[in-house]
Ligand code: SF4
């Protein structure tokens with residue numbers, strides 16, 4: 227059977243395809259079909275020749291096989307230093323082999339490549355900082371995932387995820403109507419406590435547009451309300467776009483570059499349409515990475531920048547605290563020891579470590595750094611899409627041990643985690659290991675401690 | 687024999703070395719692509735240069751990076767090995783006498799005892815690098831015969847040079863072996879992974895620009911390598 231009904235090289239562009247995939251519980255049939263999927267070796271080789279150039283070729287070739295990257299990878303550490311988890315081994319035995327065999331491989335090999343690319347690397351890019359040549363497996367595995375995707379070898383959830391982006395321009399089936407209704411609903415829900423609270427939709431020329439993660443809309447709409455309340459308190463002139471509001475990209479995790487482009491272009495179109503001065507992205511790491519850091523390249527923007535300046539939520543908070551738009555009631559600062567989860571995506575790969583420290587200096591009295599921290603921090607263990615892939619649950623759970631031990635070593639019981647994936651991973655690690663911690667986004671913490679100007683308080 | 691290996695063969699090997707390295711550099715740079723690599727190389731020259739310089743300089747400094755500090759002993763081996771490998775042949779008295787004779791100029795030279803010591807240090811470092819390859823499971827799994835071959839190619843000129851200098855056995859034979867192994871190394875540099883002689887810099891510059899321009903370099907003081 228060259229192509230499966232569910233598992234094939236086609237992209238998911240219709241609701242029928244999507245529903246068929248969703249109906250296949252945990253992807254049972256999908257993975258069955260995957261085993262018999264034909265590999266188009268010639269197409270693979272053609273792509274490799276076209277795209278595996280200077281940087282990747284050189285990395286594959288000059289790797290000194292020195293093993294200095296070993297301890298940098300949390301998978302290696304969490305798996306009792308299993309040599310098969312050394313970053314260099316992982317890439318040489320997959321991408322390296324593909325190149326060596328000129329793409330002529332079978333389905334069993336591709337299935338193995340898929341397993342390594344999604345369950346042994348979360349594209350956290352930490353190893354790249356420890357290799358003398360700067361060989362960055364996060365980049366290499368990202369590339370390899372694209373090759374896998376083009377051949378139909380991609381975890382079931384991510385095939386669905388990339389299809390969602392293609393169909394809904396969101397990682398979940400949230401339509402424009404759902405989104406706008408959620409905004410209205412949240413205002414209704416909270417306007418008694420916050421008179422004049424607004425979530426302005428499609429207001430042109432605002433100071434910034436605010437964009438989110440579809441999960442917030444679908445599962446945690448309070449997050450949106452909290453964002454609105456904080457903007458309200460800070461007196462911001464802001465808006466949300468009715469279309470192009472989704473920042474995340476399961477397509478990036480899947481290696482579906484065409485869908486990545488469609489997704490970010492929906493956001494850039496909103497910028498063009500509404501002409502805001504800036505964009506603020508919610509507390510999500512990979513969303514920021516996808517739409518702000520990588521997105522311009524997918525969309526072919528030559529200067530690598532989004533059409534208008536884009537900042538992460540932590541940058542907005544740091545700015546608001548610095549300028550006094552948000553004031554913290556000193557008596558309500560966090561008194562207990564608290565630590566911060568530096569997200570790979572906006573700290574290591576986007577340089578926002580100082581914003582995070584600035585925020586913590588305002589809101590916490592006993593801030594304890596993890597070791598290592600900032601750009602050297604370990605991935606939470608759930609990045610690169612790993613949190614959402616059932617097939618690799620066990621591998622993910624093993625990887626969480628490193629973050630568990632890092633948190634335990636701080637002695638803190640509260641972890642600030644302004645990234646959806648990190649937040650989920652830390653929640654799951656508490657569920658598995660019961661180390662007695664709590665974890666939080668910034669918004670609920672800030673809401674508990676900001677000073678509310680008199681004129682914004684409800685009349686008694 | 688001596689005339690041949692120091693004449694046409696030397697010309698040939700130096701030729702392959704220089705041309706080969708140049709070709710490597712040109713191919714590398716031409717293969718870069720802002721959109722495929724997702725780095726706007728040309729859009730922000732200042733940030734790019736800053737990132738590139740940081741990425742090279744910190745890694746050239748012994749113990750200059752987190753990674754070098756994390757593996758103190760291996761770092762010692764790496765730096766001893768590379769410093770001796772590059773410095774000894776260029777500033778060796780014998781080589782400079784030859785240079786004077788053939789080309790009419792010479793460079794500053796190392797005292798002979800120092801050069802001898804550096805040769806021994808390089809050989810010892812090479813042996814430890816080899817032992818480490820075999821002893822540590824995380825390095826063993828990566829090791830291919832090719833890696834050992836490359837190490838042997840790099841160390842051979844020093845072993846043979848040492849033997850010739852100390853006249854252990856047949857001087858003439860050692861000398862010829864020394865020259866041949868040296869020439870083999872020159873040829874091997876562009877043709878094998880010894881090409882990291884040049885590609886180390888290109889790769890570090892590339893990643894430095896990546897972090898400098900795209901991944902945060904314009905938002906902070908630069909990556910803390
Ligand atoms: S990118 Fe992260 S997870 Fe992947 S190999 Fe490197 S250190 Fe490991």
Ligand code: SF4
Pocket residue numbers: 288289290291292293294295296313314356357358359360361828
């Ligand atoms: S540290 Fe770099 S050169 Fe050494 S094995 Fe790892 S990837 Fe290869």
Ligand code: SF4
Pocket residue numbers: 348349350511512568569570571572604605606607608609610645647648651
């Ligand atoms: S989930 Fe968080 S820590 Fe993990 S890769 Fe993503 S941003 Fe990094």
